[in-house]
Amino acid sequence: MSKFLTQSAEYMPLLLKGLWLTIAVTILALCLATVLGLVWALLRTSGIRALAAPTRVLVEFVRGIPILVILFYIYFVMPEIGIDLTAFQAGVIGLALTYSCYIGETFRAGIEAVDKGQVEAAKSIGMKRPLMMRRVVLPQAFRIVLPPYANNVVMLLKDSSQVSVISVAELTMQGKMLASSTFNNMTVFTLVALLYLCLTIPLNFVMRRVEIAMGKAP
Amino acid sequence: MIRFDDVHKSFGSHQVLKGVTAGIGKGEVVCLIGPSGSGKSTLLRCVNGLETYQSGRIAIDGQPVDAESSGIHDIRTRVSMVFQRFNLFPHRTALENVMEGPLYVLRQDAAEVRERAVALLTRVGLADKVNAYPGSLSGGQQQRVAIARALAMQPQAILFDEPTSALDPEMVGEVLQVMRALAEEHMTMLVVTHEIQFAREVADSVLFLDGGRIVEQGPAGEILRNPKHERTQDFLRRVTHPV
Numbered sequence: 001m002s003k004f005l006t007q008s009a010e011y012m013p014l015l016l017k018g019l020w021l022t023i024a025v026t027i028l029a030l031c032l033a034t035v036l037g038l039v040w041a042l043l044r045t046s047g048i049r050a051l052a053a054p055t056r057v058l059v060e061f062v063r064g065i066p067i068l069v070i071l072f073y074i075y076f077v078m079p080e081i082g083i084d085l086t087a088f089q090a091g092v093i094g095l096a097l098t099y100s101c102y103i104g105e106t107f108r109a110g111i112e113a114v115d116k117g118q119v120e121a122a123k124s125i126g127m128k129r130p131l132m133m134r135r136v137v138l139p140q141a142f143r144i145v146l147p148p149y150a151n152n153v154v155m156l157l158k159d160s161s162q163v164s165v166i167s168v169a170e171l172t173m174q175g176k177m178l179a180s181s182t183f184n185n186m187t188v189f190t191l192v193a194l195l196y197l198c199l200t201i202p203l204n205f206v207m208r209r210v211e212i213a214m215g216k217a218p
Numbered sequence: 219m220i221r222f223d224d225v226h227k228s229f230g231s232h233q234v235l236k237g238v239t240a241g242i243g244k245g246e247v248v249c250l251i252g253p254s255g256s257g258k259s260t261l262l263r264c265v266n267g268l269e270t271y272q273s274g275r276i277a278i279d280g281q282p283v284d285a286e287s288s289g290i291h292d293i294r295t296r297v298s299m300v301f302q303r304f305n306l307f308p309h310r311t312a313l314e315n316v317m318e319g320p321l322y323v324l325r326q327d328a329a330e331v332r333e334r335a336v337a338l339l340t341r342v343g344l345a346d347k348v349n350a351y352p353g354s355l356s357g358g359q360q361q362r363v364a365i366a367r368a369l370a371m372q373p374q375a376i377l378f379d380e381p382t383s384a385l386d387p388e389m390v391g392e393v394l395q396v397m398r399a400l401a402e403e404h405m406t407m408l409v410v411t412h413e414i415q416f417a418r419e420v421a422d423s424v425l426f427l428d429g430g431r432i433v434e435q436g437p438a439g440e441i442l443r444n445p446k447h448e449r450t451q452d453f454l455r456r457v458t459h460p461v
């Protein structure tokens with residue numbers, strides 16, 4: 001046990017560096033994915049075929065491709081068409097693109113779950129679509145969407161480990177490098193797992209509290 | 219003020235309105251009655267473009283209603299609607315519900331809108347519920363907020379689609395009372411209802427719709443007391459003496 005502790009103390013600085021990168025990748029990708037997801041959802045529920053159909057195709061495409069392949073594609077293929085990205089940038093973009101499609105579907109379901117009577121009431125006082133979305137539909141969809149969205153956030157956090165394949169030195173990558181240089185697989189990967197739990201458990205807790213608070217609000 | 223000329227409407231191959239012609243004058247209260255599925259709601263919803271119609275013409279003060287044109291938003295600010303299931307915005311208080319249209323659609327001055335909204339809620343007997351959320355109000359109270367919301371637009375006419383059908387019996391009276399007061403002030407109203415007693419007392423005229431056609435129309439007293447058409451007689455017998 002004391003050996004575990006001394007080794008931990010030794011490995012922690014590197015792992016914490018990885019942890020920070022994990023947090024950075026996750027937050028950046030999440031912000032981007034949320035904005036894009038909202039755009040996809042609004043396009044798909046716009047009732048305008050020319051907007052809804054291509055969005056649908058995009059979403060179906062991205063959801064049908066493994067994240068790893070998307071990451072490879074962005075990191076290795078983009079430079080061939082003249083877009084040079086750092087591994088970090090490619091990782092954020094790849095995660096954001098993938099998750100924008102998951103989150104977009106979540107948002108779309110939420111928007112569609114808002115009672116049709118609400119839409120009619122909004123129309124009946126003369127609201128045009130953008131105002132109706134902003135004042136009536138989205139605030140109600142937001143509540144419906146919160147639990148599945150929280151789930152997406154946790155999944156994204158865990159999937160951020162995938163960017164290690166394009167050599168972003170986040171937590172999983174740091175762990176792998178440490179393990180192969182020290183041969184202390186047990187200690188290293190236990191620490192890595194614990195560090196992930198340090199993020200996901202509080203995140204789940206916070207999300208649940210928010211949900212409860214929202215459920216109580218009118 | 220509202221005119222229907224030979225209005226036809228179908229959902230797919232199912233023909234719902236088969237040539238409706240009728241008119242509602244300014245300040246008139248017209249009750250639209252008829253059996254379930256006869257197309258009452260559909261006809262009403264065509265007036266403010268919540269439904270489209272295929273042929274014929276609906277016009278408000280001479281302006282044709284076209285649900286697909288951009289003019290529809292303007293028409294909706296002039297013709298309000300009260301729904302069977304209230305459709306209040308659950309995330310906003312009674313006051314906010316009433317203020318929503320004038321404030322965000324008509325972009326009127328906030329202080330004035332608030333003052334008028336409070337006055338309207340007071341008028342429908344809900345002065346003490348200004349800050350209540352719809353979820354904490356009874357059905358009758360919610361419907362009265364919905365009527366205040368419709369009035370806040372200062373409309374030229376209000377459409378009611380069975381405003382008391384979703385209410386517990388003891389709450390029907392309070393809503394009808396508010397509607398009666400509106401009628402006395404000569405608000406133009408088109409009311410789909412099964413409340414024959416209300417129609418008898420308040421309506422200027424009655425339209426009896428059956429199978430997508432107006433079978434009989436005329437002054438309320440006449441039609442409700444001495445219906446000429448057999449289908450109207452049948453219908454009235456059934457709603458006034460339910461089995």
Ligand SMILES: Nc1ncnc2c1ncn2[C@@H]1O[C@H](COP(=O)(O)OP(=O)(O)OP(=O)(O)O)[C@@H](O)[C@H]1O
Nearest residue numbers: 229232234252253254255256257258259260261380
């Ligand atoms: N959105 C829709 N799609 C397909 N059919 C519809 C739709 N709305 C209404 N209908 C059909 O049109 C007919 C008329 O419906 P409508 O709601 O106007 O009747 P109503 O007279 O209001 O009846 P009720 O008294 O039950 O409210 C019905 O047969 C109904 O099934």
Ligand SMILES: [Mg+2]
Nearest residue numbers: 258259260380
């Ligand atoms: Mg109806």
